[in-house]
Amino acid sequence: MVALDIQELHKSFFIPTVKLDTLREHVLNSFKLRKYFRNRRELRVLSGVSFSVQAGETVGIMGRNGSGKSTLLKIITGIYQPDRGEVRCTIPITPILDLGVGWNPELDAVDNIYLLGTVMGLTLRELKTAKDDILEFAGLQEFSRLELKHYSSGMAMRLAYSVAFRAVRGLLILDEVFAVGDMEFKERCYKRYEEIRQAGHTVLMVSHNPLDIGRFCDHAILIEGGKIVLEGNGEEIARAYVQSLTS
Amino acid sequence: MKTKTIINNPPGAYLPGLIWTLIRTDFKTRYHGTLGGYLWALVKPLTMFVVLYAVFSVIFTMDPNYSVNLIIGLFLWDFFSEATKTGFLSLQAKTFLLTKTKFPSWVVVLTSVSSALITVIIFSIATCIYIAISRHHLGLLEISCFGLYVFLFLVIIIGISLAGSVLFLRYRDINQIWELLMQVGFFFTPIIYPLDIVPHKLHFFMYAWLPTAVIQFSRSVLVKGEIPTLTAHLMLVGSAAIVLFAGTFLYCRLAPHALERL
Numbered sequence: 001m002v003a004l005d006i007q008e009l010h011k012s013f014f015i016p017t018v019k020l021d022t023l024r025e026h027v028l029n030s031f032k033l034r035k036y037f038r039n040r041r042e043l044r045v046l047s048g049v050s051f052s053v054q055a056g057e058t059v060g061i062m063g064r065n066g067s068g069k070s071t072l073l074k075i076i077t078g079i080y081q082p083d084r085g086e087v088r089c090t091i092p093i094t095p096i097l098d099l100g101v102g103w104n105p106e107l108d109a110v111d112n113i114y115l116l117g118t119v120m121g122l123t124l125r126e127l128k129t130a131k132d133d134i135l136e137f138a139g140l141q142e143f144s145r146l147e148l149k150h151y152s153s154g155m156a157m158r159l160a161y162s163v164a165f166r167a168v169r170g171l172l173i174l175d176e177v178f179a180v181g182d183m184e185f186k187e188r189c190y191k192r193y194e195e196i197r198q199a200g201h202t203v204l205m206v207s208h209n210p211l212d213i214g215r216f217c218d219h220a221i222l223i224e225g226g227k228i229v230l231e232g233n234g235e236e237i238a239r240a241y242v243q244s245l246t247s
Numbered sequence: 248m249k250t251k252t253i254i255n256n257p258p259g260a261y262l263p264g265l266i267w268t269l270i271r272t273d274f275k276t277r278y279h280g281t282l283g284g285y286l287w288a289l290v291k292p293l294t295m296f297v298v299l300y301a302v303f304s305v306i307f308t309m310d311p312n313y314s315v316n317l318i319i320g321l322f323l324w325d326f327f328s329e330a331t332k333t334g335f336l337s338l339q340a341k342t343f344l345l346t347k348t349k350f351p352s353w354v355v356v357l358t359s360v361s362s363a364l365i366t367v368i369i370f371s372i373a374t375c376i377y378i379a380i381s382r383h384h385l386g387l388l389e390i391s392c393f394g395l396y397v398f399l400f401l402v403i404i405i406g407i408s409l410a411g412s413v414l415f416l417r418y419r420d421i422n423q424i425w426e427l428l429m430q431v432g433f434f435f436t437p438i439i440y441p442l443d444i445v446p447h448k449l450h451f452f453m454y455a456w457l458p459t460a461v462i463q464f465s466r467s468v469l470v471k472g473e474i475p476t477l478t479a480h481l482m483l484v485g486s487a488a489i490v491l492f493a494g495t496f497l498y499c500r501l502a503p504h505a506l507e508r509l
Contacts, residue, residue: 013507022418022419022420023418023420023421023424024420074346077348077349078349079345079346079347079348079349079506080506080507081503081504081507093349095347095348095349097347097348098347104272104276106275106276106279106280107272107275107276111272111275114268114271114272115268115269115272118261118264118265118267118268118269119265119344119348119350120348121261121350122261122264123260123261123264124263124264124267124268125264127264
């Protein structure tokens with residue numbers, strides 16, 4: 001069964017060479033229309049990207065910075081709208097595009113678990129039962145009532161990771177947030193990730209790490225300049241990515 | 248090829264929890280670390296009341312209900328002003344959420360008015376108790392009508408906030424213009440002066456500014472015990488529906504691409 005089908009996705013951003021924020025700037029610039037339009041440069045981020053992901057499959061996306069990976073994930077997630085093309089997803093999406101999104105440093109860990117968990121689509125009832133597990137996975141039970149501003153960055157990342165991976169539904173979308181923390185916690189993350197795969201979740205992951213793509217992805221794509229330049233299994237794409245960096 | 252994004256997430260299940268959590272955390276952090284806590288939200292309109300009452304009660308000595316009319320006008324205006332100002336900035340204030348995860352962005356606009364709503368509810372209860380104890384009996388009909396006006400005011404505020412929040416992302420001056428409008432609106436609305444001192448032929452224009460209608464209707468039922476006509480009610484309900492519809496329409500049209508400006 002196809003879980004995600006992407007057909008001919010196009011996306012451009014218009015980058016103004018002169019930034020127009022205020023009404024005054026807009027009004028003044030409307031008197032010099034030709035100059036206004038000449039001052040906007042089209043940046044093509046995606047040009048006809050098509051691929052599909054089967055249910056239960058893990059697909060990796062590799063590419064240099066600025067190649068369009070994050071924009072692609074934001075369109076799939078629904079944060080950005082495509083200019084042209086179609087995204088069809090038949091299962092619920094859990095996007096993890098950034099760890100700790102929505103953190104409020106003035107609140108303690110428990111309040112932040114509720115905040116982040118509800119934003120990621122968990123109900124209050126689910127969070128009530130999952131709260132202790134989340135703290136235990138992060139190894140932060142004794143700091144549950146400590147405000148987040150007093151956490152080290154590593155502790156905050158561990159908590160964020162624990163909440164995010166608790167909220168996984170059908171299709172998990174990961175943008176460079178595969179494993180965090182020290183070696184011990186990273187191993188725990190990999191183990192948790194294997195559990196997610198075995199539970200039959202579909203995963204779409206962006207990573208610059210060839211080892212992660214080679215180890216976990218059934219299938220992968222390499223993006224350059226907003227186009228898919230190569231498709232293959234995880235190891236092939238990981239090798240091709242490393243070669244593209246060194247050549 | 249048509250442009251279409253289909254995300255098959257089960258929609259409603261987590262929304263009540265999300266709305267409740269956003270309201271709760273917003274409320275918690277707003278007064279976090281302050282000794283006075285939530286009292287600060289009540290002190291502001293009360294201080295305004297004391298100052299204005301001290302100055303203008305000398306001028307409007309003929310009106311025995313001046314103080315009650317003033318406090319009703321003030322707290323309803325404060326609700327309108329605070330809630331819309333927060334609503335305009337709501338999407339911008341939650342950039343960190345909206346650009347990194349997917350959930351209905353209107354929830355952010357909706358929850359942004361919660362703090363002002365809590366304040367107006369507290370003031371409403373306190374004012375009703377004060378009137379019932381010291382002035383005259385308040386029946387269920389009067390209280391229900393007043394509740395309806397506050398609800399319609401909320402509908403109007405949500406409509407304005409929905410439109411303002413997406414327009415603000417495109418035109419950053421909108422926020423400044425709205426604050427200016429709020430300053431002028433405070434004196435245009437009959438808050439510190441009775442509507443009767445304004446020539447009757449101008450009343451239509453004053454009622455066209457919806458805060459005037461809500462404040463005058465509320466004063467009418469709470470202070471005079473008079474229920475406005477059915478036509479007046481229908482006009483207020485219709486106006487609120489139009490504002491909400493226009494705001495929602497604008498929001499739905501602009502929000503998908505406006506979020507790219509965050």
